[in-house]
Amino acid sequence: MSEQSHLFPTYARFPITLVKGKGSRLWDNTGKQYLDFMSGLAVTNLGHAPDAVKDALVSQLDELWHVGNLFHIPNQEKLAKLLTDNSCADRVFLCNSGAEANEAAIKLARRYHSKVLGTGKYEIITFDMSFHGRTLATLTATGQDKVKDGFYPLPEGFVYAPFNDADALKGFITDKTCAIMLEMVQGEGGVNPASEPFVQEVVRLCKEHDLLLIVDEIQTGMGRTGKLFAYEHYGIEPDIFTLAKGIASGFPMGAMLGKEKLAAAFTPGAHATTFGGTPIATATAVATIELMLEQKLAQRAEQVGNKLIAELNARLAGNPLLKQVRGKGLLIGVELTVPAAEVIPALHEAGLLVIPAGPNVVRLLPNLLVTEEELEEGISLMNQVLTEKAKAAAGTNA
Ligand SMILES: *Cc1c(COP(=O)(O)O)cnc(C)c1O
Numbered sequence: 428m429s430e431q432s433h434l435f436p437t438y439a440r441f442p443i444t445l446v447k448g449k450g451s452r453l454w455d456n457t458g459k460q461y462l463d464f465m466s467g468l469a470v471t472n473l474g475h476a477p478d479a480v481k482d483a484l485v486s487q488l489d490e491l492w493h494v495g496n497l498f499h500i501p502n503q504e505k506l507a508k509l510l511t512d513n514s515c516a517d518r519v520f521l522c523n524s525g526a527e528a529n530e531a532a533i534k535l536a537r538r539y540h541s542k543v544l545g546t547g548k549y550e551i552i553t554f555d556m557s558f559h560g561r562t563l564a565t566l567t568a569t570g571q572d573k574v575k576d577g578f579y580p581l582p583e584g585f586v587y588a589p590f591n592d593a594d595a596l597k598g599f600i601t602d603k604t605c606a607i608m609l610e611m612v613q614g615e616g617g618v619n620p621a622s623e624p625f626v627q628e629v630v631r632l633c634k635e636h637d638l639l640l641i642v643d644e645i646q647t648g649m650g651r652t653g654k655l656f657a658y659e660h661y662g663i664e665p666d667i668f669t670l671a672k673g674i675a676s677g678f679p680m681g682a683m684l685g686k687e688k689l690a691a692a693f694t695p696g697a698h699a700t701t702f703g704g705t706p707i708a709t710a711t712a713v714a715t716i717e718l719m720l721e722q723k724l725a726q727r728a729e730q731v732g733n734k735l736i737a738e739l740n741a742r743l744a745g746n747p748l749l750k751q752v753r754g755k756g757l758l759i760g761v762e763l764t765v766p767a768a769e770v771i772p773a774l775h776e777a778g779l780l781v782i783p784a785g786p787n788v789v790r791l792l793p794n795l796l797v798t799e800e801e802l803e804e805g806i807s808l809m810n811q812v813l814t815e816k817a818k819a820a821a822g823t824n825a
Pocket of ligand 1: 524525526527529558559560561610614615643644645646647671672
């Protein structure tokens with residue numbers, strides 16, 4: 428771009444301007460076509476501009492856009508019923524982003540302990556390499572120093588335990604601990620699934636010490652990992668979980684869900700947001716979830732994801748740049764022996780849009796309706812680019 432940008436330079440952007448999208452395809456402003464294996468960061472889980480969601484959005488646009496939360500909004504009840512009928516939660520708070528959903532979860536955990544249990548406990552245990560958002564409380568909850576740089580002083584009451592270390596965890600519980608908050612697969616942290624024994628220990632300690640279990644499903648939720656919500660893989664029931672990214676096919680929306688006992692802590696006036704659950708946002712989310720359930724897309728993500736991981740392992744076997752392919756469902760990380768930044772531009776050039784997750788991981792997030800042909804095309808492009816890169820690296824070493 429030749430002209431000076433008037434935006435704050437908060438994003439290191441790829442040199443691509445995408446102007447159109449349909450299904451798994453995106454086109455840039457030169458007309459070049461791409462296969463989309465990032466889904467706007469696990470957002471467009473049904474592909475770009477899915478017809479059923481578009482129809483619901485357009486018909487709501489004709490009816491009513493916004494009234495505010497001082498009035499009843501039927502779409503909100505419909506969405507909350509869909510979410511609670513299909514999860515372990517009983518209550519829903521609607522908001523506009525992931526950070527805002529986690530902010531609500533943190534506030535609810537503290538308020539439950541202060542107003543309902545009367546313990547005054549406020550400390551929340553989170554984990555190294557976690558990611559929970561960019562507001563002051565959620566960046567403090569995040570177990571990565573890079574998001575905190577320059578923003579001190581931060582809110583009190585967060586401690587960080589090592590992820591997937593069941594033995595270490597109980598040492599972090601104090602007489603102030605009110606909750607444990609974690610991702611079932613750390614997405615931003617490099618696509619690292621929580622281990623079964625670790626999750627069972629988290630649940631056991633929560634029971635033993637009367638702690639709330641908060642699961643951040645903002646990236647893993649909405650069918651992405653092969654279940655509607657990733658906690659289902661572990662047979663557990665969090666007290667609170669949060670959603671955003673994939674909930675409304677690209678319309679901004681977040682949700683914080685919880686068990687019935689928590690309703691006593693979020694009484695009128697306790698928490699609010701102007702735009703949370705507008706008629707338009709909720710119509711879009713309802714259509715997204717209905718399609719997901721109708722077409723059993725979580726199950727599809729599990730089958731297709733297992734196949735993608737197996738195929739990538741088979742085809743990339745022996746490539747010296749490959750360290751490991753891992754993930755759950757269609758949240759997949761390809762860990763390399765070189766920085767992801769060294770191969771991602773070549774993948775984009777070849778027509779495959781992917782993003783990194785941590786320094787050495789290429790993250791693959793195809794939409795849940797991705798076809799067999801598109802998967803094959805993506806695997807071939809990965810193989811082609813990684814083979815070329817490995818050859819070039821061998822050439823420079825020789
Ligand atoms: C993206 C993400 C967030 C933050 O969501 P925003 O909508 O960007 O505020 C929080 N937690 C996880 C696990 C995420 O992936």
